[in-house]
Each structure stands twice: as structure tokens, then as C-alpha cells.
Amino acid sequence: MSGRFPRRLPRHLTGRILGTALLLLGALVVLAPFLWMLSVSLKPADEIFTSDVHLIPNRIAWENYVTAVTTVPLGRFLLNGVIVCGGILVFQILFTVPCAYALAQRSFPGRSLLFGCVLAGLLVPFHVTAIPIFIGLAKLRLLDSYTALILPFIGSVFGIFLFRQFFARLPTALFDAARVDGLSEAAIVWRIALPLAWPAATAFAVFSVTAHWNDLFWPLVATTSPEIATPPRGILYFRDEEAGTDLGPLMAGATLVTAPLVILFLLAQRTFMRGVASGGLRG
Numbered sequence: 001m002s003g004r005f006p007r008r009l010p011r012h013l014t015g016r017i018l019g020t021a022l023l024l025l026g027a028l029v030v031l032a033p034f035l036w037m038l039s040v041s042l043k044p045a046d047e048i049f050t051s052d053v054h055l056i057p058n059r060i061a062w063e064n065y066v067t068a069v070t071t072v073p074l075g076r077f078l079l080n081g082v083i084v085c086g087g088i089l090v091f092q093i094l095f096t097v098p099c100a101y102a103l104a105q106r107s108f109p110g111r112s113l114l115f116g117c118v119l120a121g122l123l124v125p126f127h128v129t130a131i132p133i134f135i136g137l138a139k140l141r142l143l144d145s146y147t148a149l150i151l152p153f154i155g156s157v158f159g160i161f162l163f164r165q166f167f168a169r170l171p172t173a174l175f176d177a178a179r180v181d182g183l184s185e186a187a188i189v190w191r192i193a194l195p196l197a198w199p200a201a202t203a204f205a206v207f208s209v210t211a212h213w214n215d216l217f218w219p220l221v222a223t224t225s226p227e228i229a230t231p232p233r234g235i236l237y238f239r240d241e242e243a244g245t246d247l248g249p250l251m252a253g254a255t256l257v258t259a260p261l262v263i264l265f266l267l268a269q270r271t272f273m274r275g276v277a278s279g280g281l282r283g
Helices: 011-041 063-071 074-105 111-121 126-139 146-153 157-167 172-180 185-196 198-213 217-222 231-242 247-267 269-278
Strands: none
Touching: 011 247, 063 074, 063 247, 074 111, 074 146, 074 157, 074 185, 074 198, 074 231, 074 247, 111 157, 126 146, 126 217, 146 217, 157 198, 172 185, 185 198, 198 247, 198 269, 217 231, 231 247, 247 269
């Protein structure tokens, strides 16, 4: 009596299953802190400080969110985050798009050297220049203001690099035809180049807003007033007042601060992926 052996899966199907399993595992590792934050924000105090670890609370404590909103001016912190991130993004677009267009579509002496400086700027962390910027803002008496939170970031070497890579993929004949039609270089940048680079602009906007919404270092250095505190800085005020004893409202506040970024990414996901994919490493 001969036994029958199960057929082996095709190699490409095995690789796909393994790859999917690894992606799911990686996603679980990345999402685990956020899931735990959401879980704790919905738990009453008697379920948080227990030896048992369970993700789903036995009783949903919506009062944690009420406490988070009423204990500190969380709405003000979120509004400050919108003002700061929006201001930074607007100025970054105003400066980076023309610079990137010039590096990609205009010929002038030293263009390659200038682009090399942009690439070198990608390697310099902001913390290196934080002290000179802080001293300069202190001399100008601009600390503890929206200006101090926005001004140091109005230029972005990453933005110049990303837009330059996108503009380099566009045909030069398109811009030559616009010049023949009588458009100025400024009109070409804002009426032709930027609309064509909308996927790259969306990707850059997601990167910029995420970075500055989550930034704690510079607001902690440049500001002291709660009235202009950004969301991460505001969470510190909340933690100081709670002193770590009321963890549910603290996690509820952190959830409310994180939610806008998640919604932003979900809304811009497709355009974001197209922008990242289209900004290839073309020289």
C-alpha cells in the first residue's frame, strides 16, 4: 500500500507567503505601542495597575478622554500644532520648489557644486545648528513665539532634494514650450512645475507635518509658555500635572495628539506612495 505525499507549494507562492508573514510581523511590532496606548486610554484605573495584561478592557472608561480634554488645554495645543506645522509647510514650499526647479531645469555655473551642498546638508542633523539658532533668536528677542517655532525650518534640504529629483524626470521640452509661449520662470514654476509635482508635494507634506508635529526637542528649547505649546510639549505639561498617577487620561491625551497624523496619512496614502515612488534617484 503506497502512501500519498502532499504536493509542495510552488516556490514563488512560498516566497509570497513568507514575505507577507514577515510584513505582518513587522507591522505588529510597529503598531504594538500604539495599540497598547489606545487600550490603556480606554481602561479605568483599577484595570491599568494590575498584574494581568489584557488588551481589551473589561469596561470602557470614556471619562479618560473627558479628563484629558478638561485637565489641560489640549485643544489649544492641537491648534498650536496646526499653526506651526502649517506655517512651516507653506514657507518650505515657497522656498524649496523654486530652488529645486532651478537645480533640475536651469543651467548655471556651480549647479553641480550647489546640489552637492544640498546632499551634504542632508547629513547634518538639526541638533548641530540648534545652539547658534537659539542664540540668534535670543539676540532678536524672538524666543517663546510662533516665529521661533517656524523660522528655523522654513528651508528644507530634504524638500529641495525630493522636488529636484521629481523635476529632473520631467521633459525639458515642456518648459521650453512654456517659455516660447511667453511665460516667465516664476509662472512656469507655480503654474506648470508644481501642479505636475503634486504627488511629490503630498509626500513632502506628509514628511514635514509628521516631523514637526512630533518634534519635542525644539519646542522644549525655544518656548516656555503653555499658550504656544505644541502637542508633544503639551503632553509634557499634562504629565507633570498628573505626575504619572492617572495614566488613563494621559494615554487618552496621547491618543488625541496622534490621531490627526493617522488621519492625514490615510487620506494622503495613495498620493504619498506615488510621490515617493516617482522621486527616483535620477541624476
